[in-house]
Amino acid sequence: MHEVSVAQTIIDAVMNEAKEQKAVKILGVTLALGELTMINTEQIVFWIQSFLEGTIGEGAFVNIETIHGKVQCNKCNVVTDVFIEDDGISHYIIPDFTCGHCKSKNTFICQGREMIIKGIRIER
Amino acid sequence: MHKVSDVKIGQDIMKINKKIAADNNAFFNANRITVFNVMGAIGSGKTCLIENAIDRLKDSFSIAVVAGDVVAKFDSDRFAAHGVKVIPVSTGKECHLDAHFIEHAIEGEDMHNIDILFIENVGNLICPSDFDLGEHVKVVVVSVSEGDDIVLKHPVIFKNTDITIVNKIDIAEFVGASAKKMSDDAYTCGCKYVLLTSCKRGDGLKDWNAFIKEQVAGNR
Ligand SMILES: Nc1nc2c(ncn2[C@@H]2O[C@H](COP(=O)(O)OP(=O)(O)OP(=O)(O)O)[C@@H](O)[C@H]2O)c(=O)[nH]1
Ligand SMILES: [Mg+2]
Ligand SMILES: [Zn+2]
Ligand SMILES: [Zn+2]
Numbered sequence A: 001m002h003e004v005s006v007a008q009t010i011i012d013a014v015m016n017e018a019k020e021q022k023a024v025k026i027l028g029v030t031l032a033l034g035e036l037t038m039i040n041t042e043q044i045v046f047w048i049q050s051f052l053e054g055t056i057g058e059g060a061f062v063n064i065e066t067i068h069g070k071v072q073c074n075k076c077n078v079v080t081d082v083f084i085e086d087d088g089i090s091h092y093i094i095p096d097f098t099c100g101h102c103k104s105k106n107t108f109i110c111q112g113r114e115m116i117i118k119g120i121r122i123e124r
Numbered sequence B: 001m002h003k004v005s006d007v008k009i010g011q012d013i014m015k016i017n018k019k020i021a022a023d024n025n026a027f028f029n030a031n032r033i034t035v036f037n038v039m040g041a042i043g044s045g046k047t048c049l050i051e052n053a054i055d056r057l058k059d060s061f062s063i064a065v066v067a068g069d070v071v072a073k074f075d076s077d078r079f080a081a082h083g084v085k086v087i088p089v090s091t092g093k094e095c096h097l098d099a100h101f102i103e104h105a106i107e108g109e110d111m112h113n114i115d116i117l118f119i120e121n122v123g124n125l126i127c128p129s130d131f132d133l134g135e136h137v138k139v140v141v142v143s144v145s146e147g148d149d150i151v152l153k154h155p156v157i158f159k160n161t162d163i164t165i166v167n168k169i170d171i172a173e174f175v176g177a178s179a180k181k182m183s184d185d186a187y188t189c190g191c192k193y194v195l196l197t198s199c200k201r202g203d204g205l206k207d208w209n210a211f212i213k214e215q216v217a218g219n220r
Helices: A003-020 A041-052 B012-031 B046-057 B072-082 B097-107 B169-175 B179-188 B205-218
Strands: A025-032 A059-069 A070-073 A079-081 A083-086 A094-095 A105-109 A115-123 B004-012 B035-038 B063-069 B085-090 B116-120 B135-141 B163-167 B194-196
Touching: A003 A115, A003 B004, A003 B012, A003 B085, A025 A041, A025 A083, A041 A059, A094 B072, A105 B205, B004 B012, B012 B035, B035 B046, B035 B179, B046 B063, B046 B072, B046 B116, B046 B163, B046 B205, B063 B072, B063 B097, B063 B163, B072 B179, B116 B205, B179 B194, B194 B205
Parallel strands: A025 A059, B035 B116, B035 B135, B063 B085, B063 B116, B135 B163, B163 B194
Antiparallel strands: A025 A115, A070 A079, A070 A105, A083 A094, A115 B004
16 A cells, blocks of 8 residues: 555665766666565556656666565474465455464464665666 | 666665664654554554553653554544643555654654553554554454454464454454453464453453553563
8 A cells, every 4th residue: 555655765775876876877777575465566666666767777677586474482492484475466465374383372473574675786 | 888787776665664663662762662563454453552551651651652553633632632742643545654754753853751652543454563653562452343254364473472462352242252262363473462352341450451561671
């Protein structure tokens, strides 16, 4: 839902870095998004590319890597992957936070809520 | 000839929010304020539940409310009528509060006599879960009129929530929803405690009040 403002934050950081690097063109942007963030990847790509129109980044590729969700168990301490059921249509995720080791529900999310701007490809 | 190169940035934009949330939390602790982030579905009864808590608690505690909404005026007028300090935060097109909104809301406000701060978040079960505000207690409010599948459709926000309130149980039979199912689902998603309430009939409101007092006592 807030893809527009997230995209704006990313664009600000990207433009800043491009300027510092004295880039004449931005060829690409690579992000790593936690799969438990409420961010729709198709929308984020759309908004970033829209914001880049008319700038040195027009036409840049936007590459998105996924950071898998992990939970750590408060009972047995083991870290296991969050099982995610994807409905295949809207890619709206239905995660299961049960500990993969002892099946306890008493877990906390230790990975998968990141929104990382990994880097940019530029021409100088 | 232009040279192509890859430049590493490695910045987690969620960390910016986490950092500000930690600062807010430190401020609240320094001022001994217990903060409730009241999230939940649109129209589920967030304002009614906070109003009810204010009336029961205002003789014993000094209370303030941050009324966050796309247009904050309506809810902040309701809170102000209960004689508590209200800080309206209009988020405009933004669909959630973040730690930065809260940082600005409290700066310049005299907060050091406040015991309890309720933050009413923007009504939506999706993105508020991405943004910690620096609160001590996470509350999620849903009502039976959203349909009893609503919890399973939004499992992330119920994970690690301190309390889920299933409200409007007075109308459950008219909308054909099972409050019991919603409660079970919230526990399944990892919520720590669930209450069934009706702001109209009064069910569960004593327990809501007791929960708040317990949290304040535990935070001291
Ligand atoms: N029948 C019934 N109606 C309720 C109950 N609680 C709240 N309402 C009504 O539901 C409507 C919405 O209540 P609010 O407290 O404004 O809900 P909210 O979650 O703050 O709404 P937004 O801030 O707009 O998202 C109002 O008309 C309330 O009178 C309840 O327990 N039973
Ligand atoms: Mg409200
Ligand atoms: Zn375990
Ligand atoms: Zn949002």
